[in-house]
Amino acid sequence: MTSYAYDLREPLLRAEHVGAERDGVVILRDVDLEIRNIVRRDVAGQGQVVGILGPSGLGKTTLLRILAGLDRPTHGRVLITEQQHPVRPGMAGVVFQSYPLFEHRRVLDNLLVAARSAGLSRAAANTRAHALLERFGLTSHAAAWPAQLSGGQRQRVAILQQLLCGHTYLMMDEPFSGLDPGNKARACDLITEVARMDERTTIVLVTHDIPEAIKVSDTLWLMGREHSAAGTTLPGARIIDTYDLIARELAWRPGIERTPPFTALVHELEDRFATL
Numbered sequence: 001m002t003s004y005a006y007d008l009r010e011p012l013l014r015a016e017h018v019g020a021e022r023d024g025v026v027i028l029r030d031v032d033l034e035i036r037n038i039v040r041r042d043v044a045g046q047g048q049v050v051g052i053l054g055p056s057g058l059g060k061t062t063l064l065r066i067l068a069g070l071d072r073p074t075h076g077r078v079l080i081t082e083q084q085h086p087v088r089p090g091m092a093g094v095v096f097q098s099y100p101l102f103e104h105r106r107v108l109d110n111l112l113v114a115a116r117s118a119g120l121s122r123a124a125a126n127t128r129a130h131a132l133l134e135r136f137g138l139t140s141h142a143a144a145w146p147a148q149l150s151g152g153q154r155q156r157v158a159i160l161q162q163l164l165c166g167h168t169y170l171m172m173d174e175p176f177s178g179l180d181p182g183n184k185a186r187a188c189d190l191i192t193e194v195a196r197m198d199e200r201t202t203i204v205l206v207t208h209d210i211p212e213a214i215k216v217s218d219t220l221w222l223m224g225r226e227h228s229a230a231g232t233t234l235p236g237a238r239i240i241d242t243y244d245l246i247a248r249e250l251a252w253r254p255g256i257e258r259t260p261p262f263t264a265l266v267h268e269l270e271d272r273f274a275t276l
């Protein structure tokens, strides 16, 4: 039996009244969110995965870039780390949708550059890079050029690269898009495993893939647009709902995707998507 006992500790990431306008168009309006440190009572080393779910074109990438400190919001602010510092570029690792890698460096070299940038010695970087390649089934591709990798392999290298940079916060833009079912499942396993590597690991991912988002997340936020009393759509997307997957016992254990509550939530969210 999975124990769902946990303590809710300090805030790790907060967005306060975040608004974003691009070319005079309101993309995000008054987005408030808070991720707090969840410490399980019976399991050590459990990080956290937060999924932000919303239909295409709504502003998910815009929000992720603001949370990662890569773009500035038009209004509001983002605070990060246990000390709640205003976010700056480099405070979170970001895995972009296109999984950019150094194309002129082999896979191993991509990882070594990342590990060295985090201050590891040459020997320590080598050991850690090889250990991660082994753990995530990429050892036979260590000498490959990025152009020789499949989409799924490339994604895994991009995630490992960010891990080796020593980031506690990992933000991922559409980590399941463009992947076949097998690679989607592998990406879910990788995200779950990365979240379990360290208690402080906090993964924020934005996606429109409903089943995968439920499968990997501990908390799900739904992005959408609100309507006025008169029925008109208000400009700008907000977080319009929170789904606590721990409370629903849809987190922290393998095989949840084969349970009736999982299927019920997929259908519930599909129905909500249709109204957004």
Ligand SMILES: Nc1ncnc2c1ncn2[C@@H]1O[C@H](COP(=O)(O)OP(=O)(O)OP(=O)(O)O)[C@@H](O)[C@H]1O
Pocket (backbone or CB within 6 Å): 022, 023, 027, 054, 055, 056, 057, 058, 059, 060, 061, 062, 063, 208
């Ligand atoms: N720099 C920009 N200048 C002007 N408009 C922008 C800019 N960036 C984003 N937008 C607009 O903001 C809206 C939200 O874009 P965003 O990329 O954040 O959506 P998304 O939810 O990530 O979409 P997708 O699911 O397709 O990735 C879109 O209408 C887009 O055209």
Ligand SMILES: [Mg+2]
Pocket (backbone or CB within 6 Å): 060, 061, 062, 173, 174
């Ligand atoms: Mg996007």
